[in-house]
Structure formats: structure tokens, C-alpha cells
Amino acid sequence: MKCNGKKITAVIMSLAMGAAFMTGCSGTGNTAAQKTGNGKSVVTVWAGGSDNVRVQFEKQIETFNASQDKYEAKLEFITSGTGAEGLFDRAVAAKKAGQTKTNFDVIELGGDEVTKYISEGGEDFFVTLDRSKIPNAENLKVESTYRNDLVIPYRGTTVVLAYNSDVVKEPPKTAEELYQWIKDHPGRFAYNTPSSGGAGGSFVVTSIYNYLPEEALTSSDESWKEKWGEGFDLLKELHPYMYQSSGKVVYPNKNQGTLDLLANKEVDMVPAWADMALTQMKQGTLPESIRISQIDPSFTGSPVVLGIPSIGSNEDGAYAFIDYMLSADAQNIALDSMAAIPVIDYSLLDPELTKTIETLKVDSFRMSSLGTLGTELYEEWDKEIGTLQ
Structure with missing residues (x-):
């Protein structure tokens, strides 16, 4: 059989161009640190979550860029619940594919996700942090619970009870009081499906793990699965008392779903991220009657951290950005724009801003890190609770 050399060449060139196109579209192809038109070195910051997180980063990046003559930060943000491939999957896939010099320069992740990245992406997924390149770290009052050598916290977050104070005069103070309140007020409580948002996830995790030793909350040991039964029995017991629509129990989608029900006064109480x-x-999208409180044992919270992937292309720029994120300026922006809980000395911050979160101390948060068990737990909820009539 004869082969047409020109056709073969054309096919090879077409395939090569297609591969280059796909790599370029992914935003993760091999590349040296890009330069802007004014000669600044680009540092790409990756984050995900709800819209308030995006707004916070946009404001911080604008200020960072205005203060810089060497680096310019650009944000790649993945909004949760959109069906888009998540940050973890994208970054780990790039690492497993052997990509280097990508634009994964800085990534934001939950403090409990560090072990997940390392488990899937390898011990060398993150650069070991050189604290001498982060001068503002000296003002930190909180450290990452996991792998403090690889990531550094920049804000705190926790799940709380959000309730309508016009109806709920005395909110529950303990988990047992909360469960009794739910039974005493059928249809007036809601939590979102755990796989769609961390507020509902925290409610499910704490409801189950309150029956287990505290160390189980930070373990991925498969043996704990055998002890989930009592907690799932509780969730089944609570199921008929949850929010209903058209005569059926409904678990809202996403963290915002439950807050919307609260805002519309369709329910009186929900678990919600404090920020x-x-x-x-503050924005007035929740009525003035809405208040927040915490129960004992509390819902889970976590420092949110920043890390430098080893496959990035601008390590120096990444250090500069992380250092900025620990500055009083950046912390005030996070506090003002999304009520993020600061991780640096409060005395360095605007006292008017800190008043809004003075009762929420990040160093007293109840941590959760279940690794792949968390995914299995949510899948079990989908089967055991999500299918109930």
C-alpha cells in the first residue's frame, strides 16, 4: 500500500495543532511565567466556591496589582455547583500527566484537603514553604492543622446556625437541643444535600461523628464506617421533620439554597457558613431578624489555606502574593467583603470590622478531615437519606 507523504504530514500537523489547542484551553499547559504588557510577571491564583469568595479575591488582587511593580496576579475561579471540573481534579490531573511550568502558581484549598492533594498528587505536589519569603507570617495567630510545612492559612471559616430571631427567641445551645427543636417544629428546619455544599455536609458529618470519638473527625481510617450506623439512624429519625414542599421532604441544593429558604421565611433555622x-x-439580602449562633459540640470549621504547587511557573510571584494575603490590608478586605475570619493579630485590623466576627475565633474551630471517607459518607447519605420518601 502506498502512503501519500503530504497527507501524512498534514495529518500530523493537524493533530499537533489540536493537542496544542486543547492544552491551551485547559490553562495548564507547559509554559514559562507569562509577562504582561508592562513587563510584570504573571502569577495565576486558583480558587473556587461561592460568589463571595470570588468577590473577595477580585478586590484583593486589584489591590495587590496596584501595589506591585514586579508581579501581576490573575484569578482563575471555579464557581461551585456549576458542573465544571473542580480545582482539585484539574490540578491533580495536570500533575499526573507530568505537566510542569503550568499556570497553577497559587491554589486555595480547605485546610482539611491537604492530605487529599498529597494522597492523589504525591508528596511533592506542594512546594515546601520557605517562611523567610513570607515576612507577614510573623503576625499569624493560627497555623494549618495539616502539613503546616506545605500550606499556610489566610482566613478562617466555620458552619453555624442561622435563624430568624423573630420566631426563634432562644436558639438551641447544644446538638441535642437542636435535634429536639427540629422535632418540635416540623418543616421549619432545612439543610442542603451534603455533596452540594459544606454547610449541609457539616450538619451530616457532625450528626454522625458526634457518636464517635473526637479523633475520628480527623481520620480516614475505613474502620470508622462500621460505626456510622447510629448517626444515620438519627438522620433517618429527623427526616420527616425537615422542610417540605408539595407534601414531600426537600433537601435544598447548595449552601445558598437553605439561606434562600431562610430569607423567604419558608424555614426558621438552617446550618450556614458564617461568612x-x-x-x-450586611448586604441586606437576609432580613434584619436573622442571627447566627454556635452549638456544642459545634459544627465543623477550618482555616482556609494557600499552597504553591510544584508544577507552577512563578514561585517567586506566588510567595509575593501569599505574603500580601497575610497583610492587614488583605485581611481587612476579606473581613469587609465576605466576613472572613482573620488569621493574624486582630490588633492590626480595623476594629469596626472585627466587631462583626468577635465571637468567632478560628483557633477554637472544630476540625474535620475525613479524606476519601468524606466522599463515601456523602454517597451513603444519598442512598440512605436522599432516597427516603
């Missing part, structure tokens, strides 16, 4: 609730209270 989301406080931000919407």
Missing part, C-alpha cells in the same frame, strides 16, 4: 450568612446580613 456567607454575615455577608448577606
